[in-house]
Amino acid sequence: MTGPQPPSSGPSSTHPARYAVGMFGTSIPINMIKGSIVLFYVDMLGLDVRLYGIVMVAYAIIDAIDNPVLGFLSDRTRTRWGRRRPWLLVGAPVLALGTIALFTVPESLDGAGLVVWFATFAILCEAADSMINANYGALLPELFPQESRRAVANALRQGFQLLALVVSLALTPWLTTSVFGTEETTEGFTITAILYGVLACAVILYMTLGVREDPRAVHAPRTPFLPTVRAILTNPRFWQIGVVSACYLSAMGLVLTGVQLYVRYSLGLEVAYALYLQGVVILATVGFLAVWAKVVRVKGAPFTWRLSLVLLTLGFVPLYLAHDLITAILAGLCLGVGYGGMLASNDLVIARVLDEDTAVHGAHREGIFLAAFGFFGRLSGAVAGVALASLGALFGYYSGDDPGGQAGTAWRVYVCVYPMVLAGLGAVLSLLIQVPTNHREHPRL
Template structure:
């Protein structure tokens, strides 16, 4: 991509899209268990089965959507048409997921839940396969890529403030109560409209490389073979899966951790989640500097270690104050992962494009997304284990060890996953930024105003 073409897309315009793509899916992940299991009484075993099916479907549609995106050739680019389709579908699916008719119960409730959670999953996959694929294409040099990535992670954290920290307060105090579901419906409508507006703003402002229209379309079987025979894909993908699954458990369980393990009302989750997010934001600039001075691989490995250690104080917390202090430690490692994980993955995409002469970021990123989407199966399995080990089956049947159940779910399981990810990261060779070397050999024009 020429520098003139890259200059047409400002990093902030691209980065703000992360705010829009993050709000609906984080509302879903952060409140779905509370909504369906604790409030509507869906059995955790049924919930677990649906989430395993969710993960299987995700494993199929992610690479397919990425492949179709790579082969798309339109006057508006490869990625923009998919973003324009996925955004409204995700918005509608999110609203429906939290607008369950009062008459639904039993099998009807299960069907409603399964239908709309899978619709949300598919549209989220469509958005993220295309949005993420734009990062290495628009910003080939690691310096500017790290800035764009940090900006988008900052917007993601802002989205977490809105969709996680504010949600318990909005759903239980502003629009509803601790024991009713109406607040979730109103909140879902507000978040979906906001997300749709932001995604459309981002999509209409990005400028893809017009030279791609003349490139050959990547073949399906050849691409699959290249991906499956690439050892770095498996190694880095497995490490990323550990990180994403660990944070997925925290995201889905923190409200019930507050209710059962800390003995507080769900609304207090706002303070715990807010502190973790603010700590993450505060350390993001520092981690970005580490990336630019020591490189993404060093940062990635260090962040993994700190993330695993950060769960120990959270496990030992016994009230809101100690949980908030523990959240500060957790935010350090989480911030480092946000600053480095996507950059490590992008290097694999760069290497493939340089070695094979074909740009197929969509299917490669979607294939990496398969590892992240395994988090759905991990969540389902971990949730089902609470019934087996602690007797927690639902809000209607929480058993006598709900405190220990949610402490293990939010702290012990994620710590084990993060520790495993750290081991894999230290054993994995990360490729150089090949695209940066190629880009640096070309003449460079002055950057656009406002760019770092």
Template sequence: MTERSVTTPAPATAPWRYAIGMFGTSIPINMIKGSMILYYVDILGLDVRVYAGVMIVYAVIDAVDNPVLGFLSDRTRTRWGRRRPWLVIGAPLLAASMIAFFSAPESLEGLGLVLWFAIFAILCEAFDSMLNANYGALLPELFPRERRRAVANSLRQGFQLVALVVSLAVTPLLTTSVFGTEDTTVGFTTTATIYGAIATAVILFMAFSAKENPRYAEGARPRFFPTLLTIIRNPKFWSIGVAGACYASAMALVLAGLQLYVRYSLGLPVANALFLQATVIICSAAGLVVWTRVIRRKGAAFTWRLAFVILALSFVPLFFAADLVTALLAGLLVGIGYSGMLATNDLIVARVLDDDARRHGQHREGLFLSAFGFFGRLNGIITGLALASLGSFFGYNSGDDPGGQPDVAFRIYLCVYPFLLCTVGAVLARFIRVPEGLSEAEADGEMTLAAVRGTAADDETAQ
């Protein structure tokens, strides 16, 4: 048996090994959210009012299952850790659901098409929630020091942006030109199969690379209703949650409507969405380096508020874009604001988790993050209602019945609605008092105790 001093830190997870997991979790859900309107509404002819109804039901179900999944994760005690089993199970299930989602039989119509859409949309979101509740909970656990946490978060957001290039910018080209055509669905099935295999492999690699803190599993298993009551009584949960939901909902609208903005508002083939999406994503990736430096000098809270304002203002020039060139220039501004929110929003949420653990002595990141996920799940309601409003205001009901002003409709959907949401979020962020992060001494204490528990576990295994 090899002895090791208990004061020597246990082997830490390299930030990139954790961060790469974001690549795997992002590919499936971003293809789903980025192509579901094009696939079901514009190509298969699902009415936008039916789509909105399904999305509202789906959001309600998802808001309920999120806290339950997070709670079960917090209570999990296995030799493989609390989070790893859920990640290993959830990855192939999400991949299978995504493939089915984009494999609707051509014979389906009416109620059959609605049921297929509803069932697999809900399954995809449930398994995505399972993955992200556990993946997100690992960030504050693996990286208690905020500077190292900021690096890990920036890296994972960088991997997310790479995933966005693949799942958003490249997807229109693959589905409509390489594996299929503008008016068929076969390309979506092939693309989903490829993405599902890649995502599963990456998530499994990350799950087996992450070294969970064994001390976090030693506390009493949290109880559901007392913990949930503590969370909803925390004013920071509501204020930061609502502000974060404004940002997330705005970007969900952009994600869902960009391909149809290109088709109708710019009058270009859908495949041209590749250039606009790539511009936003590349700009966002480059901006992460700059925003991380701003965080180190000014702090996460200041940087978060600044990024909110820039993101809100960026939608103004995008509204007035008349062709691909002007849209690309506007996309650069969107990328700058989006990059700032990527670099800061999760750090603000992690501070709330740190504050809760410090005050209550329990690490219940899974349930807490899933409760925050409740606000994120409002995206489904907001995107559904926003799309339904296009039918009421502009006559766009589906690809078969686009009305007389689809160009204006998708300028409103992609620019005006996100601008309003981000403006509300920026105002809220200005007045929110963000909790302090862990001090250096507290972070060192977490790492030392992890080393003690890790050594003891190694010794027990060796004996």
């Protein structure tokens, strides 16, 4: 382990917008998967929720293994193109092809064959997404060490993420069920996945080719695997902030995976109407994000983070009480207030943990550290699997072929009650922990 080194200033040649646009590409395919996978496999293809839950648990276990491994390999990569860029160049086409395959199921598949197809390509997409985001996220603290400039870059990339959500969540129900297909057919999902995959790959490649990594980080000594893992696992900040982040991401993961079926069963509308609910909420969140970015600059990321979690928790109450499209949209706007705050602050809080590790240990291991944090985020898949499986036991909803008599209540609980409990837990925990200072900006603190 080397001694502490001066903080890296990061290369000034990388424009925040060029870096931020990458979030648009990384978000499109993975959010189509999160937003439509339950509708596609469970409600349309008839995959039993219990089998879905088993696959998601396996997904989380594999993710727990590949995330730190991919991050570690990224930190140790030394090429003339940098540490992160080669992985991004490989991950982009793999994610695109995996997404297309996931939504292109041969008509002859059912039973065990359908489960195997789903598991194979869901896990492939997970691995590609882990590869991309471990490297993309690790660039944020390296390229933008000052929190004021980092906040700008983060706000821009979260804005691009919201734009991607408009495309991959709000437009998807309309494209898949009204433009390229119908409420009962799957062809629309295949065509939409192809469009999203090509667009995402092009954007990620454009971003990657415009990033200029810090040469001091590229030439830093390689850190060994086991001591690095030990340092992460024994760091209390990792567990404290990681668990809070997991609560937030799992809560929003449930909303993303269930909103289309909430519209179908809880509101009694066609899935295509999810366009209006998701579209209005996401576009409004863009405005909230701009306000929260100012709050970050004035009050700091930790204050914004804690307040946003409280508001996010309260936002699920009106969503539970909504009974038609108009009241659901109004409720969604309330939810968007807290969501915008978390988009503006959560990654900044995590970046401070990476800064502290670099300042204290003098090792540039942002990739493995962020990949380890990514495990908490990807726990949302396992949480969604368990929550979905519970709908069968509690409400009799097992699939679109066997929805039971309480499907409306089931999806209201899935989209509103479960997320509210998770966000509330995160809010309480956030008030009990200490967030580190920005050690790149204030190295002597």
